[in-house]
Amino acid sequence: xxxxxxxxxxxxxxxxxxxxxxxxxxxxxxxxxxxxxxxxxxxxxxxxxxxxxxxxxxxxxxxxxxxxxxxxxxxxxxxxxxxxxxxxxxxxxxxxxxxxxxxxxxxxxxxxxxxxxxxxxxxxxxxxxxxxxxxxxxxxxxxxxxxxxxxxxxxxxxxxxxxxxxxxxxxxxxxxxxxxxxxxxxxxxxxxxxxxxxxxxxxxxxxxxxxxxxxxxxxxxxxxxxxxxxxxxxxxxxxxxxxxxxxxxxxxxxxxxxxxxxxxxxxxxxxxxxxxxxxxxxxxxxxxxxxxxxxxxxxxxxxxxxxxxxxxxxxxxxxxxxxxxxxxxxxxxxxxxxxxxxxxxxxxxxxxxxxxxxxxxxxxxxxxxxxxxxxxxxxxxxxxxxx
Numbered sequence: 001x002x003x004x005x006x007x008x009x010x011x012x013x014x015x016x017x018x019x020x021x022x023x024x025x026x027x028x029x030x031x032x033x034x035x036x037x038x039x040x041x042x043x044x045x046x047x048x049x050x051x052x053x054x055x056x057x058x059x060x061x062x063x064x065x066x067x068x069x070x071x072x073x074x075x076x077x078x079x080x081x082x083x084x085x086x087x088x089x090x091x092x093x094x095x096x097x098x099x100x101x102x103x104x105x106x107x108x109x110x111x112x113x114x115x116x117x118x119x120x121x122x123x124x125x126x127x128x129x130x131x132x133x134x135x136x137x138x139x140x141x142x143x144x145x146x147x148x149x150x151x152x153x154x155x156x157x158x159x160x161x162x163x164x165x166x167x168x169x170x171x172x173x174x175x176x177x178x179x180x181x182x183x184x185x186x187x188x189x190x191x192x193x194x195x196x197x198x199x200x201x202x203x204x205x206x207x208x209x210x211x212x213x214x215x216x217x218x219x220x221x222x223x224x225x226x227x228x229x230x231x232x233x234x235x236x237x238x239x240x241x242x243x244x245x246x247x248x249x250x251x252x253x254x255x256x257x258x259x260x261x262x263x264x265x266x267x268x269x270x271x272x273x274x275x276x277x278x279x280x281x282x283x284x285x286x287x288x289x290x291x292x293x294x295x296x297x298x299x300x301x302x303x304x305x306x307x308x309x310x311x312x313x314x315x316x317x318x319x320x321x322x323x324x325x326x327x328x329x330x331x332x333x334x335x336x337x338x339x340x341x342x343x344x345x346x347x348x349x350x351x352x353x354x355x356x357x358x359x360x361x362x363x364x365x366x367x368x369x370x371x372x373x374x375x376x377x378x379x380x381x382x383x384x385x386x387x
Contacts, residue, residue: 002366003134004345006047006062015047018345021064024130029141031083031151032075033091036160038132038342039068040352040360041167042194043120048349067093067119069132070154070163077141088154090163091139092170092318093117095129099146109147110312132164133342135364149315155326161339161361162325162332165195169321169330170313172199175261175284177207178317179308182259184208187252190233191215191273192263193224195335195359196286198231200261202330205232209259211252215239215269219355223337227358230334239269245276254278265289270307279303286310341365 003021026032044065070090076083083089094109096116103111115121118139119131129140143150154163175196176182188204190197193216204212214228218240225236237247248257258281260273265287273283274297285307299305324330338360340348351357 001135002342003064004066004342006065007060008062009060016065021134023136024138026075026077026138027141028077028079029145030077031073031080031139031144033071033089033137033139034074035069035071035132035135035137035364037070037164037361037363038066039164040348041068045352048353064131064134065119066131066133067117068164068167069137070160071137082148083151089151090154090166091118092150092152093120093167094143094147094150095140096143097146108314149318152318152322155322158326161336164361165332165335165359166318166321168195169199170317171286172196172203173321174313174317175286175310176200176203179310180259180282180284182207182209185210186258187211187256189213189215189248189257189260189276190263191269192287193220193228194263197263198228198335198358200263201228201232206324206329211235213237213248213251215244223356224358227334231331244272248276257281261286263287267291267293271295274299274305277305279305282306282308284308284310335359336361
């Protein structure tokens with residue numbers, strides 16, 4: 001089968017190779033999924049950019065990538081009783097956790113310092129799981145025993161492609177619904193027009209925010225601002241040409257702006273967020289930047305403003321987001337701008353890079369080639385393919 005794999009030497013970012021790999025072997029506690037949809041995440045893009053100038057020449061296989069994926073179970077290990085062949089499932093991309101740290105004790109497996117994500121971290125070396133940019137993925141039995149909610153059944157009425165993007169949905173839900181103190185009737189400003197920002201707009205709408213302001217750049221005006229309005233933004237502010245703080249305060253009024261969700265990772269966005277926020281307000285910082293701050297944050301002391309760090313989600317996030325998608329309260333279809341075969345992965349990454357795409361969902365499209373090479377392989381007669 002084909003897979004999009006990361007290659008790297010000595011821990012550097014490394015780039016992608018589209019290669020042939022053997023199907024995963026199902027151990028006694030493992031679950032094998034036939035992938036139906038896998039989405040490109042912003043976290044995948046750094047490996048794309050690593051190869052653009054041809055500077056990465058790594059020849060060491062690291063892992064099969066893709067951590068946002070959904071599919072159907074085609075094989076379970078002999079010890080597995082919680083899952084059955086034929087169930088439609090989505091992975092929360094948990095692949096490993098220690099089980100004994102304070103984060104694990106609270107069920108925050110994504111905050112475990114020993115965590116490893118399927119298709120996101122160096123999963124081959126550490127725990128033997130696989131990511132979703134391929135035909136078959138393996139969910140390791142060790143994580144299923146520690147964290148049974150590493151898999152969720154996809155309910156009736158929810159498509160594979162909708163389930164596959166639950167990672168950013170659950171991130172945004174956790175950031176606002178679980179981490180902030182947003183009250184119905186308040187206003188919210190969201191910086192960043194990527195999936196996290198656009199889903200944050202939706203969560204703010206569901207929670208009863210009155211004005212929901214999306215802040216983006218000139219390149220967002222054509223594609224992403226219309227989607228933001230479609231999913232709940234009441235206003236869009238172009239930071240390339242407008243005074244962001246003045247415009248947001250004009251829309252919201254300082255007394256009403258108790259929450260800013262910063263999804264861009266830009267230092268200037270954090271500075272502007274603190275400037276526009278009312279006393280006792282909160283900034284939830286979802287985006288990540290890597291440059292040191294060049295401004296004072298004394299305002300958080302002077303006016304009791306809070307900067308809340310955000311990372312990932314927990315099982316509560318997933319449970320409620322699945323219900324919200326099933327109910328229609330969360331809109332997924334406007335977010336999926338590109339649907340491509342896995343063999344077209346370069347096209348998908350390029351669309352993400354130039355921001356013509358919001359969410360790219362890929363499906364495995366190598367069946368014709370495999371039919372010629374291996375003969376007929378189909379459910380339920382291909383289980384021996386896994387050895």
